[in-house]
Amino acid sequence: MQEAISLIKAEHRSLAAVLHGLVTIMGDLQQSGGRTDFSLLGAMLDYVDQYPDRFHHPKEGQFLFRLLRARAPDAAGLLDTLETEHMKNRQLMGELRQALRRYQEQPSDRGRRDAWAELVRQYAEFHWNHMRLEEEQVFPLAESRLRPEDWAQIAAAFRQNEDPLTGLSAKLHYEELLRRIVTAAPAPVGVGAPWR
Numbered sequence: 001m002q003e004a005i006s007l008i009k010a011e012h013r014s015l016a017a018v019l020h021g022l023v024t025i026m027g028d029l030q031q032s033g034g035r036t037d038f039s040l041l042g043a044m045l046d047y048v049d050q051y052p053d054r055f056h057h058p059k060e061g062q063f064l065f066r067l068l069r070a071r072a073p074d075a076a077g078l079l080d081t082l083e084t085e086h087m088k089n090r091q092l093m094g095e096l097r098q099a100l101r102r103y104q105e106q107p108s109d110r111g112r113r114d115a116w117a118e119l120v121r122q123y124a125e126f127h128w129n130h131m132r133l134e135e136e137q138v139f140p141l142a143e144s145r146l147r148p149e150d151w152a153q154i155a156a157a158f159r160q161n162e163d164p165l166t167g168l169s170a171k172l173h174y175e176e177l178l179r180r181i182v183t184a185a186p187a188p189v190g191v192g193a194p195w196r
């Protein structure tokens with residue numbers, strides 16, 4: 001049980017760090033009016049798009065939520081809300097990609113920059129609330145209702161790092177993407193040069 005929960009929390013922390021980085025970078029950029037590194041923003045958006053949708057949410061849905069539904073029928077409403085949010089994540093990502101494209105077409109247009117920055121803030125808020133709901137409500141319920149054999153299945157799923165589509169190590173792919181983000185992002189998010 002401890003191992004499964006700590007694996008899920010570690011995935012939440014990675015995602016929260018990149019979300020926080022995006023919000024911080026856009027806030028700084030709005031204040032400084034510096035030049036935008038669109039390849040970095042694109043890499044960060046790829047991370048917050050693919051990491052939850054392809055790597056994290058499927059394991060929650062197919063293991064943690066499925067097993068909890070079986071052991072705790074009273075959790076159905078809460079789990080329905082969270083699964084709806086997993087789907088909403090995809091829709092919000094479409095809006096974010098479109099706003100970033102518009103901003104990249106005309107980087108000097110402050111309206112487009114601010115529209116993208118506002119969507120980033122709303123998306124980060126949405127995802128932070130989603131993870132908080134899981135950690136504050138689902139985890140305690142799971143700890144009281146799931147059985148040792150359930151936890152073994154969940155831990156095995158979260159230990160399994162291959163992308164089911166490609167068979168490649170998804171974890172390595174995301175770690176490499178995260179390393180590129182930290183290398184390129186300006187302080188305090190990463191160790192890259194400041195944007196001017």
Ligand SMILES: [Fe+2]
Nearest residue numbers: 057060082134
């Ligand atoms: Fe989730």
Ligand SMILES: [Fe+2]
Nearest residue numbers: 056060131134
């Ligand atoms: Fe989650």
